[in-house]
Amino acid sequence: MQRTLMMSMIALSMGGMSVAAQAQTQQQNEIEQLRQEVQALRSLVEQQKVQNAQTATAIANVQRTAATVPANPVLKTAKGAEFNLYGNVRLDASYKVDGGPIDWPYNQINNVALEGTAGNSDRLSSTLSATRLGLDFKTQAAEQEVKGKIEVDFLGGANFDNLRIRHAYVNYGNWLLGQTWSNFAVPDYMPETIDANAYVGGAVKRTPQVRYTAKFNPQTNLVLAAEDPKDKLVTDKVITQRLPAFTARLNHQFADNLNVSVRAMGHEKRINSEEEMAWGVGVGAKYDVVPGTTLKADYYHVKGDSSFVSFANKGVVVEADGSLVQNEFDSIMLGVTQKFSDKLHGTLGYGYMTFDKDQNYLDAPGSAATANKNLWQAWANVFYSPTKPLSFGLEYVYGERETFASKTGEDNRLNAVAIYNF
Template sequence: MNAKTLTQSLNFQSTTVRPTMQRTLMMSMIALSMGGMSVAAQAQTQQQTEIEQLRQEVQALRGLIEQQKVQNTQTANAIANVQRSSASPSSILKTAKGAEFNLYGNVRLDASYQVEGGAVDMPYNQIHGVPLEGNKEQSDRLRSTLSATRLGLDFKSPVGDQDLKGKIEVDFLGGSKLDNLRIRHAYLNYGNWLIGQTWSNFAIPDYMPETIDALAFVGGSVKRTPQVRHTTKFSPQTNLVVAVEDPKDKLVTDKVIDQRLPALTARLNHQFADNLNVSVRAMGHEKRVNSEEEMAWGVGVGAKYEVVPGTTLKADYYHVKGDSSFVTFTNPGVLVKDGSLIQSEFDSIMVGITQKFGDKVHGTLGYGYMSFDKDPNYIAATKDTTTINKDLWQAWANVFYSPRKPLSFGLEYVYGEREAFGPALDKDTKQPISGRTGEDNRINAVAIYNF
């Protein structure tokens, strides 16, 4: 083959092979492109699937969170309801008018063994009238009663921007036989005002040493009066309480003394320290019998001092002229002789110390004394001088035991004497048939269930 022929042959092969290789290369590129597109499509599909699964999982998780929130809210509400029920059961008790109230009270059994003294058949204090030595003395008597059993109701209702509060409390110590229902407290309290019957603003029991006797001992008072009272707070430690009260005083004949005006009482309370409280009190009112008038007045001072935690001292003092309605066990405040009023005057003091012996046991030692002015005109105006006293005193010791919170038991020994202005006289000979002294010697016991 010559050179020309070889060149022509190569040119033909080149011309023939190049299109074939181009087609092959093009087909390969198309195939590769198609494969890449397939892989990308598969990857995109898988990604969409995973995103959808993730979206479903997020929705499921959100549903669980919402469900848990609902459960937590229900649990919190249930706990709050239980706490409210436990903390303030009174809030679920309401009257038809929407006032919330709380019922409370106790069942109380009192018993007294009278070693000596006690003319009236009751287990409570009667030191001012115990029989004189040698004349109608009584001894070795057991007396008991449930008359001091108590039932009370505290209530409140929103009025304006604050609550109107009140109390109604009764027991069965009314009447001469101590078995009649009587009102102890019945009042409304709105802001700084109080209207109704409660402890007298002058003769308050806050500074009396503790006793088992429901009528207290010499030098103390458990007086409750109808009144209108206003409290002025000068500071968290100091306040002044002023009240007008109905004292409902009586003559020896049990005739109620006429009242044109109520008694005016004032009490200044001050806390000198966390463990020392003092109260200074005053009262004055008119005594009017027929057309005769006299002014009765009195002052009082009380103190409470916690010496150390668990040891408390209390003391209360009164000086009163012309009144027997506020302080207990006094001579008649006024007597009538020849159309004139003659007034009695006395001083009294009560002191005591209370000691706690743990959470369940505590006890008190106390002493009370009362001395009356020896006015000869007053003595001469008295038909029976055995009924008015020159001096009274009592001393007592008690212990209280509370095995569980609703239950409380107490035991108390008390001894006291009264000295009358005159002895008992024989009706015919008018000669003395007794001494001038009578004694009160007894043991008191109490069992209380509070609810």
């Protein structure tokens, strides 16, 4: 019995050892499997790192290649200045029911035929003389960038078909030297027109000048300039000058949608030994009522000058005794431009100019018969741009001229334009 009990205990002991051995073996197998999985995961991570590095290298190579091949190659002069060429090809046409004496399609409201006088009526005229060509330059001088512009068209000469300079100037810091828009008679506040000569109350004056701009803050700046007014002839007398015209313009942006400009000018008019001081003031405003709707207005009061504001009577005339008499006038131009879409917009505008009556001025030789008392014009236009470089416009204008001799004349025209910009 004891022997049997002992044998049973030995059997149980051997069975327990066998179970324990099996459990240990299974545990070792699981550990080995886990070790293999960890090793595989480690290899996968190392492989991913290599792929990421290769991808980063490829991207860097692409970026470097793109940086060395610009989309728009930079053009340079022989002296190293960068420049770009721009311009347009422009065809203007006008059908005059009634109009000025010169056979071209631009404004001549101050010279339209008076009643009882044979005029230039019922006539079609066209020209490509307003076609433009321009170059913008820039280069680095020390720590300051120098910019320049040269722009020409073909509206020069007696027949308005010769090459002429529109703009030719250099900008260095706050200084400008050369020819560009007058600091006094700026076109910024004129409602848009098809007519390249603008309408009553506007000014398209470009002068040789030296200009300095003082910036008080991002919203306000003051521009001072010394300009050549190019007012040379009065009847058969020659105007000489000892000093340039001095002009000042204060610009201020009251809000994102409202800009205002206040301007002043003064210069000497000298004929023989006689001299008078010409002067003028102006104010312009641009107001975006809502997105796509813009109002513009421009006002001038000028005495003794006809060189800055277009279509004015002679600024000064010579009396029989040799003394000088000045002309004085007020003018205003206003209009609204509506953008209907990215391709279509139009403008309604009105301009008016009135001259003070001075009997001494009217009694001067050659003045009374031709001096204008009032001028006005109203116009409506529409511009259509089917693609970015092309633009087509159609405009109707009607105006009247009244002289101090109580005679009137009419300006009645339909204008069209086609422009290719490049």
